[in-house]
Amino acid sequence: MPIELKMPALSPTMEEGTLAKWLVKEGDEVKSGDLLAEIETDKATMEFEAVDEGVVSQILVAEGTDGVKVGTVIAVIAGEGEDAGAAKAAPAPAAAKEEVKSAEPHDVAPAKGDGSHVPPAAAAGNSAPNTTAPASAGATEKGDRIKASPLAKRLAAERGVDLATITGTGPGGRIVKDDLDGAAPSVAPAKAGAAGEPAPTSAAPVAAASAPAAAGPIPDFGIPHEDEKLSGMRKTIARRLSQSMQEAPHIYLTVDIRLDALLKLRGELNASLESRGVKLSVNDMLIKALAVALERVPSCNVSFGGDVMRKYSRADISVAVSIPGGLITPIITDAAAKSLSKISTEMAELAGRAKEGKLKPEEYQGGTASISNMGMMGIKQFTAVINPPQAMIMAIGAGEKRPYVVDDALAIATVMSATGSFDHRAIDGADGALLMKTFKDLVENPLGLVA
Structure with a gap:
């Protein structure tokens, strides 16, 4: 049959x-x-x-x-x-x-x-x-x-x-x-509302940003425009982030972190790894730092489940990667237990396949916490939306030369701002503050990342 x-x-x-x-x-x-x-x-x-x-x-x-x-x-x-x-x-x-x-x-x-x-x-x-x-x-x-x-x-x-x-x-x-493909137009292109898409009929204000993704048609105010159909990825991003902001009460904690010691160690490690074709990025080291910090502060390595709290026994770090049409978060599993060179190699391979749309579901679904780095684009500081069902995400800003007090004296140092977003249902402010302090200490004393 x-x-x-x-x-x-x-x-x-x-x-x-x-x-x-x-x-x-x-x-x-x-x-x-x-x-x-x-x-x-x-x-x-x-x-x-x-x-x-x-x-x-x-x-x-x-x-x-x-x-x-x-x-x-x-x-x-x-x-x-x-x-x-x-x-x-x-x-x-x-x-x-x-x-x-x-x-x-x-x-x-x-x-x-x-x-x-x-x-x-x-x-x-x-x-x-x-x-x-x-x-x-x-x-x-x-x-x-x-x-x-x-x-x-x-x-x-x-x-x-x-x-x-x-x-x-x-x-x-x-x-x-x-x-x-390549067909020449022979009739006037359809305006918004044609080809099976209902034209906007309401002059009501645009729905608030916190509304669900299916917020209804956008009013037509006569402004020249082009409507692009949302991809499945963009729909999912809209739905999940709306859900996160509506359901998870966010608390934001920011610390300034001196990077000079980490940058020095990175240079030394890259010199020794050059023969193996490995080049560590600052982000590779920050992934490891977050994972180690979560193991040291396990009260932040959790998920809120309504009537249960899920406590994770390892730190799987979801890393935000920008791809055409959206954002995806490939996962470095058990990042605290991996060497920096292993994290660097895995991250390069995962990011490459993410941009080709070739990741397997298990490579981007899951994770216990996330990290998002916009420093390479010159963003000094920002807050990130928690990726449910995770309970925290670390937002990394740009490292820049700033006046900084070093040994009770004003000096010039390379400093970045890091902001943790925490689901306050699962993580108390004091625990979030302890995680941020632990993360800062690891980055400013980076030998703990290679010990």
Whole structure:
């Protein structure tokens, strides 16, 4: 019987994803371990492998479709000895935000104007190998209805492209996103509210910054603008940070830290590590300092769970890394027990794969505390939002030459400001202050980081 391929849960918290790219097409033979598709989650793009053997008889969800719920049937494989043309899937369950289901070509309805989207569909009515010529420009269904994915329709409206002039290369001749690349505009581009996106109708003030991510449409005040659809990553960032600010009462504690001894030690260590191709950054050393400080002040290495307090026995440090479209926090596990060179090597490798969207879920989900360093951008001091369910984050400012009292005399020293944000439900002010003092002592006396 036909084998249904369903949208996989690529992480414990994944509820939906974007089918970024198909790596197979209808009629292809696949075996266990073959790569079928690239799935984009809120944080990374991951490859989806085949488990069973057979022939791809139907592709039910077009590439570029987002909001595909976990468990939605995205393709069908005909098993060994089975007629690929006869293998069909039952309609897939509808996604909550955007409908993603299979349908016969003659059952597909056009995009609605109420913000809903038409599910991309394969040519379910004829899944046998296609022996006819490719669909001509302006391929239609039911006579005048254009066969195009919801994403293609929206992009065409935004770019002013007449779909009737486009040749579809998707399943059954359907027009997909790639078909629009290089297409010349032939009609006026749609304004805000077109292509299935409801136009703002309210002149009410913009919702407060503390409101949930789904705050409603932005009023149109006639200012020239362009609306860009939020990525899954940006939606997750908005939701989690709104949740953090609404639920966790933040307390902020700042210390000034002299960096001269740490910078001197870093120079000496880098000279000895040069032959191994390792170059320590200041941030590598601060990651280690935070981890050691958390082990020395375990009352800050916790998470608040309503009626329980989770106390961690090791310090896993989430490190904020800026990537195109958002922010991700790869984790240095058990950072207090690792050498500085090991932390440096791991951090460089994780940051590189983070920017390529290739991190595994376990490499960015979890962590017991976070560190965010904006010093390299010249930011002197800032406060960071706690990354739930963690209970603290350390915000690192720029090291700069400042007047500083050294041995009861005014001198010039390299000083940075570090600000800890603490969830006051889990961490008392005195415990937070002790962590900041311990962190400061470790940075100003850095031999404790290599002992």
